[in-house]
Amino acid sequence: MSWLFVLIQQLKQFIVPLIALLIFGQGDRNELWPLIGVGVLAVVSLWQYFTYRYRIADDSLIIHSGVLQRSARHIPFARIHNVALHQSLLHRMFGVAEVRLESAGGQKPEAQMRVLTLADALALEALVRRRGHAPANVGDAQPETGTLLLQLPPAEVVRLGLVSNRGLIVLGGAFAAASQFSPRLLPNMFERWGKTLFGYAGSHQFDTAQYALAAVSFVLAFVLLLRLLSVALALLQYYGFRLDEIGHRLTVERGLLTRLRTSASRRRIQAWTLREGLVHRLLKRRSLQVDTAVAEQHDQPQRGLRELAPIATAPQCDALIAHLLPRAQWPPDQWQQLHPRAWWRLALPGVLLSMLLTAGSSWYFGPWGALALLWLPWSLHSARQHSRRAGYVLDATLVGVREGWWSRHWRFAEIDKLQALRWTQSPIDRRYGMATLWLDTTGAGALALPLRIRHLPEAQARALFARLGTEIARRPLRG
């Protein structure tokens, strides 16, 4: 029966184009030729599936695969960073799961078992958990029941939907698909909207206030739709979210239809990000993410363990961090301030932007364009607020920064997990006697927030740089 899943998975990517071909094709038999290619591909993948075998040795997993060119791959359990179980609705109906084992780096999973019964999959996960960490006492019965660290009831998942902008992706995708389907659809829709609005307005002689009302209501409707979509998506992806700690590993389970279960060792966490946006603050919530060394990919962004707490109250987040980083002190007692003039340096891009904006708009709109100058006090004020709240902390185990005013974040890492350090200074920084420190960690994606202490007093930056350099050199690289 399990070959069925392989076949379905293989055919899934061809189904839509094939149907499109059949429906929109001109009835020309030649267009069915691609079917042969699809058939060949399906047979090859089935053959590959039937030659895929795995075997469990003492301390590693051995995988035999290949059709003509046979290969045997040994994966030591200790090198497996991440175990991911994936169950689509179909998988769940038959009580099976897809298992991916990931090591650090690398673009592909180390091993991918397309179909295992759920019991086998969980047994494999437990095996990795035991062998990877307690090779000495394999015989000992380790406690298999974990402790629950965080669970999200549906109300929290709805809140998660409210703070996230996931709906935007769906909306964008829908627009893209719609314009693929019929290129004139979107322009026509916009045209009709414009006609109703302006035609109606023209016949009734709307005044400015009513115009504004119409525009605002339109924007509100759009925002509402976006939020609804986001909530729906959040429910789909995060329904029944729970974070467990089993032995040394953290396990996350989530999903309404497709269930996902990923687990990674606590030790493999490289850096932490705590975020609090504007909507977060209104709902009195934060979100906690971690980086692991498993490389992220664009097409499969949910491979690694990433979100420890998609949404939780500030005390919950702090308790979670304190529990997982017992040697560090979180939240820190005191944050170190940046350079006293850091606010001015932070305001500089905004000031330059507002100058350019004013120049551009005065040239275009005449004297009224000078209104853009109002941006200037705002950017100064926000830079001031930002620098008042920004700061860094460094103790025996942890280094961290906090930044932001409207939307705040805290980013921190254990000193053991730091890699290279960089100290930079621009001419303006030198003028004011400041410098910036960049701390590099493993597994931070290209879009991740940098772990960087900006605009420190220069002497402090020097001292920190030297201290961290010797600290890191003394500590061996672990995980």
Added chain:
Amino acid sequence: MHAPDVSSGPPTGSSAAADPWQPLPARARLLFVLGGLTLAIPFAIAPAVLAEVFDLTTPWLVGPFGGLLGAVLGAWLGIKQHRYTWWLLDDDGFSLRRGRLWRSETRVPESRVQHLDLKRGPLQRRYRLATLVIHTAGTRHSAVTVPCLDEGDAERLRDRLARQVDGDDD
């Protein structure tokens, strides 16, 4: 320059004897200049294209002129880059200092070195130079490139940095 700061940027010249920071070998300057000359290409093409599109003058006039300007600028930048690059190896690891206006110093602790690359182009071989690339497991600064080191220095650095004990037993 405003306040003369001793802490950043090594003293150039006077107290060179006690200075642990190593400059690049003088013969590497030529390679930096040659590398800078490639700036002539965009400087030649951009005004030529602009002239052609907006029909200002003949591109054959502004192209070579822009190219010349780019070459001079590139060569000058190359000389500056060469002069303001220093490296340092101590008990804890490796440091690289670059730049004069925009200064940076990169520190790679010895315990964080993952692997090392030594590269030699044809010209570098001729002048007994080599480029050392130090890789860490990081992301943003995972590869630290030291261009045009003396060949002997580069090999010593590689051997020394590769010597670290791999304590990752689990």
